[in-house]
Amino acid sequence: MPIRPENVLRYPPDWPAISLAIKQRAGWRCECMGECGRGTHPGRCPNVHEGEAYGTGSIVCLTTAHLDHTPENCDPANLRAMCQGCHLHYDAGHHAVTRAWTRARALADAGQLTVDVGAAATPVMPPTRPQTARAAPAPDAEQLPLLLDLPEHPEGTRP
Template sequence: MPIRPENRNRYPADWPEISLRIRTVRAAGRCECHGECGRGTHAGRCPNRNGRPAYGTGSRVVLTVAHLDHTPENCDDANLRAMCQGCHLHYDRDHHRQTAAATRRAVLEAGGQLALGTEPKGAARA
C-alpha cells in the first residue's frame, strides 16, 4: 500500500529494503495470508503471486507488506506479512474505518461543528 506523506516519518529509513526482503525473499513473491484477512475466499495460503492475475478477479497482483499491529514503527519480521492488495485491504478494513472516523471527528471539532444543535453554556432559550 502506498505510504501517506504524513506517515512517512513513522517508517524506518531502510523500509524499502525491509519491504523488498519480506516480499521477495521470505514470501518468494506470493501472498502470505492464511485467511487472517477475513475475506473467506481461500483455504490455506492465498494463491496470489506478484505480477500475475489475481484469482477471482484477474486483476494484476501487487504484493505489499502489512504491519499486523498497524504500527509502522514496528518492523519486526513477526509483525510483517507480505499480502496481495486484496488481502491487505481486507485485513486493514477495521483499522481504516477507525482512522477515517477519527479524522472526520477531528475535522468537525476543528470547525466547531461537532456540537451542532446544542446550546452554548449560558445561552438563553427562547
Template sequence: MPIRPENLHRYPRDWNEISARIRFERAGGRCECTGHCGLTHPGGRCPAVHERIHPDTGSVVGLTTAHLNHTPEDVRDENLLAACQMCHLRIDHGHHRVTRSITLAARAAAAGQLGFLADADLERTEPPAPPRPSAPRTARPALQLSFTDQEAP
C-alpha cells in the first residue's frame, strides 16, 4: 500500500529494506495472516502468494507489510505482518473508519460547520466477509474489438 506523503516522515529511512525482509525473507512471499483480518483461512493461514492470482479475489497479489498497531514508527518484527491487499485492508478497516470520521469532522469544522463526532464513529468494526468463489478464478483473455473506417449502411 502506498505511503501517504503527509505520513512519509513517520517511516524509518530503511523502511523499504525492513518491508522486503518481512515480506520475502520471513514470510517467503506468502501472506502471514492467520485470522488477524477476521477471516478463517483454509489451513489456518491465508493462501495468497505474491504476484500470483489471489484464490478469493481473483486479482494479482501484491504483498504488503501491515503495522498491527497502526503506528508506522513501530517497526518491531512482532508489530509487522506480511499481508495480501485483502487481509491488509481488513486489518486496517477499523483504523481507516476512525481516521475518516476525524478527517470529515475536521473538514466540517474548518468550513465553519458545527458537528459532532459520535463515540460510535470511533469504535472498530469488522468489514463484512467477502464472498468466496466456488471455483478458483482464472485470468480472462482481454476483449478485443475491431473497428473499421467504413460506416454501417
C-alpha cells in the first residue's frame, strides 16, 4: 500500500528492504490466517503476489502490514505479508479512527467549534471481525414447510 506523504518520515530509511524481506519470508504468499476478519478463507489466505485473487480474479499485490498499525515498529514479529484485500480488511478499524480524526481536524481548521464530551469524543478502534464459517446451503424447496394452506378455487373461477 502506498505510504501517505504525512507518514513518510515515520518509516525507517531502509523500509523497502524490510518490506521485501517480509514478502520473501512469506514465500510471496499472503500470511493472513483469518485475522483480517473477511471470513472468506479457512486457514492461510491462498493469494499469491501477482497471481489471480480468489473470488475476484483481480491481480494480487502483496503488501507488508504493521499488526500494531505503528510504522516505527518494524520488528519482524509485528510485520505480516498480506494481499491487498486482507490488509484493507485488517486495517478497516484503524482507517475509521484515522478518518474521524482527519474530519475533526478539518472542521477545527475551518473554524468549527468543538464540544468537549469527554471520553465519548475519542474514536475507539472497533473490535476485529470474528472469522465466521460459511453459511450452510439452503434446503430444497420440497423440504420447506408449506406456510399457507389456501383453498382451491372451483373450476372456471379465478382467485
